[in-house]
Amino acid sequence: MAAKPVCVEIRAYQVGFGDCFLLSFVYPKDDRRHVLIDFGTTELPRRGNQAVKPSEHMPRIANHIKAVCQDKLSAVVASHRHADHISGFATDGKSGGSGKIIAACRPQLVLQPWTEDPKAARDARSATADSKRSPRSFLAGLNAMHHLAQHACNVALRPPASMSAAAAKQLRFLGMDNIKNRSAVENLIAMGERAGARAVWAHHGSSSGLERLLPGVKVRVLGPPDLSQTEKIRKMRSSDPDQFWQLLGSARALRGMRVAPIAHPRAGRRVPAEARWFRDRVADLSAQQLLEIVRVLDDQMNNTSLILLFEAGGKKLLFPGDAQIENWSWALQDAPDHEKTRQLLAGVDFYKVGHHGSRNATPKTLLWENFAKRGRAWGRLQTALSTLKGKHGTPAKKTEVPRKTLLEALQNETDLVNTEGHPLASQEPCQTITIKFD
């Protein structure tokens, strides 16, 4: 087998609001190595007037992947734990068993961020008494997020009267995305534990394990930083080591505790007339605070995303998951080698647009303006965006996803492949970008 690939085919699957990319490195003599990066959705586009169920659609995608890779995946990458990136790995009925189809492709490597190490997570259960911001307590915090997410969904089902429909929708959306997808998580663990396979949990600067499987391809892990790295950022730490953990106090408390939907008093004494106005205000404030906490924690989860840079044949491909600026800032601003990283990223040929095109996931000055191949007539930067409009944020607050100004820049300055608008019923459930190597 030749040591170098001649090209890579990148398939961007139509998974609505989610991510699913299949990288096929093509070597001479039609030897192909396939890496699946993420496989999840939280909402699919409608087919005409009809809603499409993930249990119907995701197996179709999985079977397409299976066919393309001819039953053999070199690696599976789960960039982070959000449902829109991993729900397809589930083996239960909700995903139509799509995870079983992927598992049958027997990936040799399962690559995830360090925050997903199941051994650490098991230890994390006892981290509630940790006084410092240890990895264990951090992970326990992320686990607790799922309980809060469930609570958010309950509240969104019966929101307080004064909560706007948009806020309730967002609460539900964020709640759904953060609910622990146990089946998917367990399948990822099982795929990594399979005999002949290995699991890697990576952080900035660590090895991805992909290079052994992809001869002639260098893969750098740019994010997420681990806690010892991020702690070095601060000259004067603004918070005690465990303050993030404190934020999760509410989430933790919900374990084993029945929490009534807000504004539907179920216990205690009858509220006297003079206290009712403020009671309703507190109920409303409580829902607002819940939304705020869920937003913060949702960002935290996004920021556990793997950021991977593939280099082969003089080309560079960047896959940042849903990393937002706080994750990026380590690689681009704070890490000792950040200048070298920025130089490397200036030459990127393909960019998977971060976080479905949200406003904070493609750092404007640190990353975007640094891309040297934007706006070129030839050798132009290629980009792929997997998104679904109208699911997240509002234009008035400039939080809509995809963000209009970013989308315009992508359209004007790059060759963009956008899954939005790709027909759900198309024969090919994906669009393919081929990048030839030197």
Next chain:
Amino acid sequence: MSEGTTPLPATRRMTVIAQDPSIRRPDGRILMAAIDVPAEDLMPGPIGYRVQVVDYDASTGRYRGAHALPVSAEDEPKAWAAGDPAIAGDFRFHAQNAYALVMKTLARFEFALGRRVGWSFKVHQLKVAPNGLMDANAFYSRRDEGLVFGYFPGRGGKTVHTCLSHDIVVHETTHALLDALRERYLDPSDPDQAAFHEGYADVIALLSVFSQVELVAELLRRGPGGRETLEDEHVLAAALGETILFGLAEQMGDEMNAVRGDALRRSARIKPGQDWLNDPEFKEPHRRGEILVAAVMNGFLEAWTSRLQAAKAPEQKRHVLRRVAEEGCDIANALATMWIRALDYMPPVHLRFGDALSAAITADLEARPDDSRFQLRRHMLASFAAYGIEPASTREDAPGAWRHEPGRMNYERVRFESMRTDKDEVFRFLWHNRRKLALREGAYTEVLSVRPCIRVGIDGFTLHETVAEYYQVARLTPAELGQKGIALPPEYVAELERARSDTQARREQSLRAAGEAADAQAEPETDAVTPVYGGGVLIFDEYGKLKYHVHNDVFGSRQTQRLRYLWSAGLLRASAEGARFAPERLAALHRQRAIGARRFPAEGW
């Protein structure tokens, strides 16, 4: 004296937790304090003339009932004064603790300002939810006319109630009072103003904690000095910082730092002499306020140690611990008064730390001219200078103070008596003197408040003043602002243009869809406007003459810089209608503080 003529007591005593349940006495009981609050006939709730406690928990949907508080300290359960740890689970005590500390803080402000202080909303009673929701947060909300205190599970499994922390209750009450006295301070402005709300609430809360003799004495006993007397080296500023600031910070449950931040620890840790104000990390409002706290608290320590050194006998090597504590509490009290009075001398919009310092110096100078005992003004100026904060004004006879307004005003058409209370009369004064006061024509002017006050110094000296605030606003197009010498950020102007052309395109599209000729129906666009604010405070003396005029010019040179900052911080947005400002929300500010958030406005789309 007959029963009918017996005067009712002005105050009553209530038991509260001295700081929080984690500060224990040597025998393991919670350190308690008895405080005096305005006496009143409370309804169950408790509901009083300024505060209404509503013990409703929105996270569980549970109302815990209207609590009837003991009518006197003698009627309180013995466990309260004894500091029985079980009171942490006694919701009637929670209601008393929150009520008493809110009322004490209100009374403290009213005493210092020499007048009644209303809330920023129209009704008289501030609502308080002592256990309003399960959340590691506590906050003031103007819209909801109240304070909400959260509770959350601590690491050891026990529930942490924020309403039981002295500093948190005073901090949130201070937010409410500051909002009542300076309603525009939550508006977007310079980074200092956003930071001021949080920093000021910390300052008042910490000075309130350190004005309790029992607490300070207990902290000193736990320090390296001794139980009854302290050696000279233990009362130097650095040593007191270790014992009092760090000492308390170490003992307070650090779980609460998620709520209060870590101002106490940081006030001793942020060392003077560095360019903190220009450090990018301290551009964040929730961090910048800590510089203000550090400057005040280090000035407090210096004043304290200087007082002890000045008052000791030449050969004296040891200090009586109780006296050290009492001196510290007296200084904390005097400083609290200084900083509360300072509010009246602060400009109503666009406050910067230098303005706040000049306001504090002037307020103290007016009501307490003789500063020879504590030398607070000297210590404040020195400490602020060490943190790179210079007063906004100075004068030869009083370093750091505002300059007197030269007395050339026209008083002929206004009535002094009306000027003490009547906004219209003050507006008339402004109108007649608008050129002398450098008010800008073309800007809308409104008198926000007129407040007569009688302040009493610690020496019994009284000061009669009337304080009036006004603000100005002008809503101008980019071209009009340019004519006033105010430059808008070019990226913002481009966004305004873009928003306008998008709106125009949508309108034309809808007209075409309706079958109408787009250009026939299109109306000429009005230029989008961006508001700029200014305003001032007028201090009249007891004869109705203008003594001080502290103001920010609505068309001043700082507006360009301010708008650039607001744009870069993401607080100024462009829409088809013009500018949109994002006001500060205290709940969100507390959350950012708790997680140590960094913002990257330049990186967003």
